[in-house]
Amino acid sequence: MGSPSPGSPRGSGRAPAPAEPAPASPTLAQLLQLVQQGRALPGLEKRQIAATHGEPTASRLPRRPKPWEAAGPAAAPPPP
Helix, strand or coil: CCCCCCCCCCCCCCCCCCCCCCCCCCCHHHHHHHHHHCCCCCCCCCCCCCCCCCCCCCCCCCCCCCHHHHHCHHHCCCCC
């Protein structure tokens, strides 16, 4: 077999160097300061979640049996 091509993942045996170094994660004290100031935390995704105030929908999935229901009558402990 020939040598691997330069673009293959096994080419040099090393992971490719990232384009830019990963930013250092903030300390707990820095996070606390950001929260107290009301600023956004780094790395968190802002979600737009709003209440619908509509009627709840009925479940479409059947109810899962409880462990003692799924085991059947043969595995039931004898009455005292």
